[in-house]
Amino acid sequence: MVDRMQLTSGPPPACLADFAGLARTALPPQVWDYVDGGSGAEVTLGGNRRALDRVAVLPRVLTGVSTPTLRTRMLGREHAMPVAVAPMAYQRLVHPDGELALAAAARAADVPYLASILGSTPIEQVTATGAEVWFQLYWLRHRSLVTDLLARVRAAGCRALVVTVDVPVLGRRLRDLRNAFRLPPELVPANLPGGRDDLAHGGTPGVTPVSASHDAPFAPALSWADLRWLRQRCDLPLVVKGILDPADAVRAVDVGVQAVIVSNHGGRQLDGVPASATMLPEVVAAVGDRCEVLLDSGIRSGVDVLRALAMGADGVLVGRPMLWALAVGGRPAAGTALSLLADELRDALALAGCADPATARELRTVSVD
Amino acid sequence: MVDRMQLTSGPPPACLADFAGLARTALPPQVWDYVDGGSGAEVTLGGNRRALDRVAVLPRVLTGVSTPTLRTRMLGREHAMPVAVAPMAYQRLVHPDGELALAAAARAADVPYLASILGSTPIEQVTATGAEVWFQLYWLRHRSLVTDLLARVRAAGCRALVVTVDVPVLGRRLRDLRNAFRLPPELVPANLPGGRDDLAHGGTPGVTPVSASHDAPFAPALSWADLRWLRQRCDLPLVVKGILDPADAVRAVDVGVQAVIVSNHGGRQLDGVPASATMLPEVVAAVGDRCEVLLDSGIRSGVDVLRALAMGADGVLVGRPMLWALAVGGRPAAGTALSLLADELRDALALAGCADPATARELRTVSVD
Amino acid sequence: MVDRMQLTSGPPPACLADFAGLARTALPPQVWDYVDGGSGAEVTLGGNRRALDRVAVLPRVLTGVSTPTLRTRMLGREHAMPVAVAPMAYQRLVHPDGELALAAAARAADVPYLASILGSTPIEQVTATGAEVWFQLYWLRHRSLVTDLLARVRAAGCRALVVTVDVPVLGRRLRDLRNAFRLPPELVPANLPGGRDDLAHGGTPGVTPVSASHDAPFAPALSWADLRWLRQRCDLPLVVKGILDPADAVRAVDVGVQAVIVSNHGGRQLDGVPASATMLPEVVAAVGDRCEVLLDSGIRSGVDVLRALAMGADGVLVGRPMLWALAVGGRPAAGTALSLLADELRDALALAGCADPATARELRTVSVD
Amino acid sequence: MVDRMQLTSGPPPACLADFAGLARTALPPQVWDYVDGGSGAEVTLGGNRRALDRVAVLPRVLTGVSTPTLRTRMLGREHAMPVAVAPMAYQRLVHPDGELALAAAARAADVPYLASILGSTPIEQVTATGAEVWFQLYWLRHRSLVTDLLARVRAAGCRALVVTVDVPVLGRRLRDLRNAFRLPPELVPANLPGGRDDLAHGGTPGVTPVSASHDAPFAPALSWADLRWLRQRCDLPLVVKGILDPADAVRAVDVGVQAVIVSNHGGRQLDGVPASATMLPEVVAAVGDRCEVLLDSGIRSGVDVLRALAMGADGVLVGRPMLWALAVGGRPAAGTALSLLADELRDALALAGCADPATARELRTVSVD
Ligand SMILES: Cc1cc2nc3c(=O)[nH]c(=O)nc-3n(C[C@H](O)[C@H](O)[C@H](O)COP(=O)(O)O)c2cc1C
Ligand SMILES: Cc1cc2nc3c(=O)[nH]c(=O)nc-3n(C[C@H](O)[C@H](O)[C@H](O)COP(=O)(O)O)c2cc1C
Ligand SMILES: Cc1cc2nc3c(=O)[nH]c(=O)nc-3n(C[C@H](O)[C@H](O)[C@H](O)COP(=O)(O)O)c2cc1C
Numbered sequence A, B, C, D: 001m002v003d004r005m006q007l008t009s010g011p012p013p014a015c016l017a018d019f020a021g022l023a024r025t026a027l028p029p030q031v032w033d034y035v036d037g038g039s040g041a042e043v044t045l046g047g048n049r050r051a052l053d054r055v056a057v058l059p060r061v062l063t064g065v066s067t068p069t070l071r072t073r074m075l076g077r078e079h080a081m082p083v084a085v086a087p088m089a090y091q092r093l094v095h096p097d098g099e100l101a102l103a104a105a106a107r108a109a110d111v112p113y114l115a116s117i118l119g120s121t122p123i124e125q126v127t128a129t130g131a132e133v134w135f136q137l138y139w140l141r142h143r144s145l146v147t148d149l150l151a152r153v154r155a156a157g158c159r160a161l162v163v164t165v166d167v168p169v170l171g172r173r174l175r176d177l178r179n180a181f182r183l184p185p186e187l188v189p190a191n192l193p194g195g196r197d198d199l200a201h202g203g204t205p206g207v208t209p210v211s212a213s214h215d216a217p218f219a220p221a222l223s224w225a226d227l228r229w230l231r232q233r234c235d236l237p238l239v240v241k242g243i244l245d246p247a248d249a250v251r252a253v254d255v256g257v258q259a260v261i262v263s264n265h266g267g268r269q270l271d272g273v274p275a276s277a278t279m280l281p282e283v284v285a286a287v288g289d290r291c292e293v294l295l296d297s298g299i300r301s302g303v304d305v306l307r308a309l310a311m312g313a314d315g316v317l318v319g320r321p322m323l324w325a326l327a328v329g330g331r332p333a334a335g336t337a338l339s340l341l342a343d344e345l346r347d348a349l350a351l352a353g354c355a356d357p358a359t360a361r362e363l364r365t366v367s368v369d
């Protein structure tokens, strides 16, 4: 469905946003809307950017820093930079190489790849790329399905388990509703036991925001008890994705997670929630060093990564920009996007006078309008 | 005057705002302006939306909530959701079925229908739809007229009396002035004793913002003493609509009202007053649990209802969107609008981790820009 | 130069702003720019409106107010409303009837008319209209010229003396600079002893913002000592116009003025100063009831007057809107503008639950964005 | 490459911004972008203006000030006004007369000219214009190169040494990247020992923001120790340019600098840092009178200079506007720009009631939106 996806002959992208324009041209309009859109009136979607743009970072001068290192520990392992690829469903929707391309690019860039449970490629093939893979879980209809999937994920060599908690139901994505968007039939959730048939009748979880999704295989009634159950049965590092309230972050720490991801799902779930960047400082203060804190939703540049670090994050996830690059030019373009981000972050750290990401967490931020 | 009012063949409305575009096409421009417009420079009209968009709600995760209930008590009776149809004059102006269509839709959705004293359908026919009807009163020229009307309203089976207090004179609606808008002669205020003739010379109350309206049958000099007089003579639950100042809310409670409606009349009365959402938290704090607090002016989605609840409201009124739907497709479209709102609110509660509207009142809000 | 100035055949103006559009059409572009423009980047010009729009007034309900009175005392005499016509130079520039038309309209509306020292009509003719005239003074080259003018002003029957203190030099009005705007030769400052010849070479005070204006007949070096000198020699009520800093207001009170006018000259003098509405509450608090406080710069409606009153002003001056009306239709249009303002203010007071302007000063204001 | 650069036949510029439009027409698009652009998403570039526009200055009245003096001491010498020409590389890029034209204009206006180390004219020719020249230094590959250059600069008669500390690496200027902008080969950095060959391979320092610039002759690892080393070896007044954090300003004072320049390099280095105007008051408070504080980034008018003074600055640097004027009309236009600025500042001081720049530092500022 998506062909002739190659970097056009124009000038090379100067920043991640440049991939957006190219992707918009490359993708069918409805697929673009699915990727680009947020829920409801898209107030939160826009708010994510505004909140980041309002964070001004105070650089330090004459710190004697030449070329900063970007290397960072996340979940106990060192990576090339404090960045990971966010979990995103059905990546073959935007490029035939889908998950394999993004995982390979992540591997080459030495950053974690978060594999969505709704991936369109079997998890074993994804880990076979050699990438550090964190498996992202939406809860399943029965605990036994979860147990089975955990075993499979463990066997495939995933290095962490990320439970997304901000999807008790799907957000109301009006663009998809208006486009009556449906996944093409050949796209199947390759990691769900019974394949596509396991998915709810009348709705395509991960895609169509219809009420029917209530019957989808991820159970809406997920609770702290389930998380504790999971913690006991899972010897991988455990991460909770989709927290905004500092009190919830503390509860997650109490359950024993290794990291929380402050996120509003890129403005795709409950419209009208705060930007994740708005809540980040409170979450960081609340959990202290009892767990790592990652941020996503709206990260578009090395300056944004610096902003997140300066507000206390240990790292960030990048979502849509990776799909833009994938759509535009498959694995090579995804690699370009990650290198660009590394270059930007290296320059940003140097310009802020920071030898490494840890130093950036000491920077002062100022709110601007 | 309004014909071929049916849902167009386009995609079904994805949100209440979609009805606005359809209504704008369906209605004569002057009628659209009458419905859509605010007073003066429309600063308050725009401010209502901005104030709501600035309220970010902090969702809670892992609360074990599956499908939330929307059921709520308002004025001592349970309803399907914390939403009511706002009182709006002359509904036959936008659709021949007018009041009957909206009341029937409210009944089907199991939400209160507030009948304007300036309704274009006799109140007895409205209550005959089986809807829970709250009768909205503008003060009349003589107390005896009020007494008579109360008896009629009581006999018709209305369940509450709502006194609108923000119309001592009509707001200056410049669009109507520029359009020299007049109600079509066949539209009569069906609940006023002497019919249309009772209305003031040279002005059409509820419609034309001319000074002549000073002589209209609702007396501008309404005071707290009148409200006390009414409280003594009326055994229905009493509600005051159109309060912004917390001190006035406390006075209303002292008189013995069951609810106050924090409202600026949808930006149609005094331009330059605060958004009702801006004043809501103070009013809630001021009255405590001595009376219920409802909110209107600018509510357009389930997310807005969630915002109102999170700021402490017991429920909301929805105004213009009901007229948009009515204009577009009569009773069925009005039903669609209310279902959509219920769907949106159900999703919003679930995504915020709330089992019911009462829980939503515990949510924390954050101000954004 | 300005002919066919009559109300067009369109709908009558619904608000003062409607006159602006008509005037823009009626006036030569350079004259429009002279009237409409501010100084520098026009940041203050725009800020005046934004500051007023940000002032939300909390209305009170059920106060038993029917038709409010607008009558107000200013400088010890009662007037029809808390509004005066601001002093503006060369009114014959926009209409042949100039000062006489505005003064007559002010008289009919029973509001003070502030006559600019740079009027294009002799002050005696202005007072002959029967209006209450306050004479506005720019300082003159010699104290003896001031003394002579005072005697003339006194003889002509002016009721107050208003010293404008925000014009030590003219503001840099870039529109006028770009238009190389010059007053037409037939326009003379009819109240200056030597007529036009008295005005500085190379510059037209009141009009062209050139450095040459340093030599204009109003001396830039005006000081508090001069004001004290004037206070002793003048038995008329004394008013200082153009104060923004509360400390300066207090000094003026100490000299013995009856009123201060918080004003930035409609954004025409120093660009980058605060909106006068921004400073009003501080000035009111600083002077207490030791003198009256009037406000101008940006007032465009009865709601704006209400905002000023609620912030503690005793009244307002209206500038450009009077010139718009004058340009559009001479004295009748000016009368329409003042009636419109009275109607708007009456409605605004009624809607805010205020029996009179004094009560409005007790209203609470809320800052909005 | 740039010819026919003369003031067009239109009206003379009414403010510095007028030169921008003319320059945009006169310059090749890529050169315009190089001059005009900022780094990254240009958030800081835009923020510089917004921050200045938000500073409202409270004027004082009746201070008896006629024509204020603009004379100011900076670095121990008196100048015509508290303004200097910011150091900007390769000025012959926009006009054949380049550095000589701007230096001559500065000399005529009696303001300091800051000569960039990347000047396209030998420093000896620049000082020969008679201007007061402050030499701006980017660090060099070896301390011996610095020592040699210092001797040359000293011999040429420069009066101060300005070390720019916000360029450990070049900012990512996306316009230049997209334009693949390169300096024309004939432009050489005339003050660097080995001429153009000394500059890094694959990158043009001062122009192209490529990573290759890491090998450019200014060493990125500049530290406080280097500054102390320089302080000891240099008997000229020492200035640090590019500080935003008050703590860094204090450290600079401790090293013994005579002045700090609060600057974000006109939004060309790290995007996402605060506007320099935002940080100015804190820096002023932190250093007290232990050193002078200058400001640049976004200054466009005399009102902006007044704003800076009122926030406590001792003076400002003006960057791009000087290049606009230079591009448009060489030395005469540059002279016009500086006179305009002096006229504007004189009017602004007079209108604020200030006899001189020192008095302006006592003015109160108010934050507006
Ligand atoms: C097309 C798309 C699909 C997504 N699918 C998932 C998913 O399957 N699981 C999940 O936890 N998050 C999913 N997300 C959310 C991302 O993990 C991430 O939180 C979000 O994209 C970050 O915001 P950004 O796109 O602004 O960077 C998806 C996002 C997009 C755009
Ligand atoms: C066309 C129209 C007519 C109205 N008529 C009445 C009325 O008769 N009585 C009343 O109390 N409020 C009336 N209102 C105000 C509504 O009850 C309600 O306060 C307002 O519409 C809420 O704002 P919204 O339209 O933004 O939801 C009217 C509003 C509109 C738009
Ligand atoms: C064309 C014009 C001429 C003016 N001439 C004078 C004047 O001669 N003396 C004076 O004190 N103010 C003068 N002003 C300022 C007004 O008195 C008043 O402060 C200002 O117009 C108020 O702002 P507004 O126009 O937004 O209402 C003038 C204003 C305008 C627009």
Ligand SMILES: Cc1cc2nc3c(=O)[nH]c(=O)nc-3n(C[C@H](O)[C@H](O)[C@H](O)COP(=O)(O)O)c2cc1C
Pocket: D034, D035, D036, D086, D087, D088, D089, D116, D117, D118, D136, D164, D206, D241, D263, D264, D265, D266, D267, D268, D296, D297, D298, D299, D317, D318, D319, D320, D321, D323
């Ligand atoms: C084209 C250009 C070249 C510049 N070159 C230098 C330079 O060589 N050294 C330096 O310290 N600053 C340099 N700057 C920064 C300026 O000195 C100054 O900080 C900045 O331009 C001030 O902002 P403004 O342009 O908004 O006035 C340059 C700026 C521009 C626009």
